[in-house]
Amino acid sequence: MIEVKLPDGSLKEYEKGVTPADIAKSISEGLFRNSIGALINGKLVDLDTEINENSSLKIITLKDEEAPTIYRHTMAHIMALAVKRIYGHDKVKVAIGPVIQNGFYYDFDLEEKIVEEDFPKIEQEMKKIVKENYEITHEKVSKEEAKDFFKDEPYKLELIEDIDDDLVSIYRLGEFVDLCKGPHLPSTGFIKQFKILSVSGAYWRGDENNKMLQRIYATAFPKKKELDEYLTFLEEAKKRDHRKLGPRLGLFMIDPEVAPGMPFFLKRGSRALSELMNFSREIHEKYGYFEVQTPLIMNVDLWHKSGHWDHYKENMFFTEKEDVEMAVKPMNCPGHIVVFKRDMKSYRDLPIRMFEFGKVHRYERSGVLHGLFRVRYFTQDDAHIFCTNEQIERELVSVMDLTEELYSTFGFEYEANLSTMPEDHMGDVETWDKAIDALKGALKKKNVPYVINDGDGAFYGPKIDFYVTDSLGRKWQCATLQLDFQMPERFDITYIDENNEHVRPVMLHRAIFGSIERFFGILIENFEGAFPTWLSPEQVSIISVSEKFNEEAEKFANKLKSEGIRVSLNTTNATVGYKIREEQMKKIPYMIVYGEKEAEGNTINIRTRNNKNINDVKIEDFINTIKKEIKNRALNLSY
Numbered sequence: 001m002i003e004v005k006l007p008d009g010s011l012k013e014y015e016k017g018v019t020p021a022d023i024a025k026s027i028s029e030g031l032f033r034n035s036i037g038a039l040i041n042g043k044l045v046d047l048d049t050e051i052n053e054n055s056s057l058k059i060i061t062l063k064d065e066e067a068p069t070i071y072r073h074t075m076a077h078i079m080a081l082a083v084k085r086i087y088g089h090d091k092v093k094v095a096i097g098p099v100i101q102n103g104f105y106y107d108f109d110l111e112e113k114i115v116e117e118d119f120p121k122i123e124q125e126m127k128k129i130v131k132e133n134y135e136i137t138h139e140k141v142s143k144e145e146a147k148d149f150f151k152d153e154p155y156k157l158e159l160i161e162d163i164d165d166d167l168v169s170i171y172r173l174g175e176f177v178d179l180c181k182g183p184h185l186p187s188t189g190f191i192k193q194f195k196i197l198s199v200s201g202a203y204w205r206g207d208e209n210n211k212m213l214q215r216i217y218a219t220a221f222p223k224k225k226e227l228d229e230y231l232t233f234l235e236e237a238k239k240r241d242h243r244k245l246g247p248r249l250g251l252f253m254i255d256p257e258v259a260p261g262m263p264f265f266l267k268r269g270s271r272a273l274s275e276l277m278n279f280s281r282e283i284h285e286k287y288g289y290f291e292v293q294t295p296l297i298m299n300v301d302l303w304h305k306s307g308h309w310d311h312y313k314e315n316m317f318f319t320e321k322e323d324v325e326m327a328v329k330p331m332n333c334p335g336h337i338v339v340f341k342r343d344m345k346s347y348r349d350l351p352i353r354m355f356e357f358g359k360v361h362r363y364e365r366s367g368v369l370h371g372l373f374r375v376r377y378f379t380q381d382d383a384h385i386f387c388t389n390e391q392i393e394r395e396l397v398s399v400m401d402l403t404e405e406l407y408s409t410f411g412f413e414y415e416a417n418l419s420t421m422p423e424d425h426m427g428d429v430e431t432w433d434k435a436i437d438a439l440k441g442a443l444k445k446k447n448v449p450y451v452i453n454d455g456d457g458a459f460y461g462p463k464i465d466f467y468v469t470d471s472l473g474r475k476w477q478c479a480t481l482q483l484d485f486q487m488p489e490r491f492d493i494t495y496i497d498e499n500n501e502h503v504r505p506v507m508l509h510r511a512i513f514g515s516i517e518r519f520f521g522i523l524i525e526n527f528e529g530a531f532p533t534w535l536s537p538e539q540v541s542i543i544s545v546s547e548k549f550n551e552e553a554e555k556f557a558n559k560l561k562s563e564g565i566r567v568s569l570n571t572t573n574a575t576v577g578y579k580i581r582e583e584q585m586k587k588i589p590y591m592i593v594y595g596e597k598e599a600e601g602n603t604i605n606i607r608t609r610n611n612k613n614i615n616d617v618k619i620e621d622f623i624n625t626i627k628k629e630i631k632n633r634a635l636n637l638s639y
Helices: 020-027 029-034 067-087 116-132 143-149 154-161 224-239 242-248 267-286 300-306 308-315 333-340 389-409 429-445 486-490 516-526 547-562 576-585 596-600 619-631
Strands: 002-005 011-014 035-040 043-045 055-061 103-109 137-142 167-173 176-179 193-203 212-221 297-299 317-321 324-328 352-361 377-387 414-419 450-453 463-469 475-484 506-515 540-544 567-570 590-594 603-608 613-618
Touching: 011 020, 020 029, 020 035, 020 055, 029 035, 029 055, 035 067, 055 067, 067 103, 067 116, 067 167, 067 176, 067 212, 116 193, 137 143, 143 154, 143 167, 154 176, 193 224, 212 224, 242 516, 267 352, 267 377, 267 389, 267 506, 267 516, 297 300, 300 308, 300 324, 300 333, 300 486, 333 352, 333 377, 333 486, 333 506, 377 389, 377 516, 389 414, 389 429, 389 463, 389 475, 389 506, 414 429, 414 475, 429 463, 429 475, 475 486, 475 516, 486 506, 506 516, 540 547, 540 576, 547 567, 547 590, 547 596, 547 619, 567 576, 576 590, 590 596, 596 603, 603 619, 613 619
Parallel strands: 002 055, 414 450, 540 567, 540 590
Antiparallel strands: 002 011, 035 043, 035 055, 103 212, 137 167, 167 176, 193 212, 297 324, 317 324, 352 377, 377 506, 414 463, 463 475, 475 506, 590 603, 603 613
């Protein structure tokens, strides 16, 4: 007999070999009918998995948070079978079909190009497979048997070769057999609400030297209401796509022929970026940082010493002049260490908080480049803190305070991931454990919720990644905070302590925006291009009614500019209606149509970008209100 611990803490005895399905049935027929999988000792498994030792068990139903992994994984197989049926079992070669956030995909190799117009017929075939309600069965076979099953599937054969185990896991549904670890639904009839979303090219195993496959993305939900809500969310996200909004609003452009993955910031975007940087400088000065600038290109010897050559060179750009090999910096830390080393430091000098808007270049494959979110060149609001062991926790907490102040200005709340020692790392385990404990202590002191990402730290130290949640509920990784005992050792940097001895400082790496370009992309989508007034490239648009009032309108514009308000002046010969629409398209917070009444009086009529009209506002009141709104970096318009 074995003991099984249920979620309510109760222990029940069963014979060895009992399955989650048996246990669900013993509890209630309703639970058995609604069960789709199980969690045994924290691992997701099929309902027919045998339990042969004392274990904890949770029966999974469609209401549980683990359910999407199971049913979307199953839907990927259903989609694969549908594609094979439509385009021919012998003509379609299947690759992989994993679950991803909010959905799933499957990669196919077939000559015929799948286009959006094909989605309905694939969905219709999927509905047939769901209606047929095939039982999904799981078995383990030898590698040789598996190779025989998949003798006509080259991608599956390649995957089989990479499996270390002697036994291979396969699943059957209808006439389809797939190589898979599972788990899956008991049958194909559980989920009826699904939608194919898009199709794109994808290199086999993400390697651009391999064949390009066709990847179909889709999603699935237990209820129609949930699917409809998600599709509405996708439409809203599509409207906010920074790759379309940015160029349309004159914020940035990317020319893949000239500089792939490297954005050009235009007049309006540069203004907004300057505001972000000014805000950042203001906060950094408040928290005791000083700003430096370090070279973009430095001798490769520096990168050998830092460890980047051994651990990161595949992501770096290089150049050579006068027989000296140089590297374009992918990170700012070695340059800041050079600055630190220029003179001897005392314990009285510490902590030293060094800050830079450092431009870095990192090679990213062309297939993963994505607007401002995945680029080859970006600017970090990067800082390095050199401190004593006793100062570590205080400095970590100070960084979190700074992060909180900066993010709250944009209305962002944040949470954290703590990433621990990776396989490819520098230094000993004891030092890593010490660093990880320090980060945990700071998170606890600040009451910041966090999860642990085992093995995902930087090669020189553990890190905390901060995630912000935008107006659509999406989470974005922005700030990072890394604790490093390795770099000071490699560069042999020291300070003189109170006993007049040379002591190694601790180094904290941190960036709050992370990449300013990426953060700007997040803001474009979060605000749908309608930035708060303080961040908006132009804060007020003045529209002259006709040529007769151009001179007076210009005088008024200059008056606002003298008060520190950013103004655009539209004196073109177009109709007033056209000019209003033109300015609204730029999402400028306030518009003033300037005509005879405005030229002769001391009041104005204000139109907001939300189509709200406020009449007969005194000019001085308007100026004072806008200045206060800008100074406070208010999120909402005052009118």
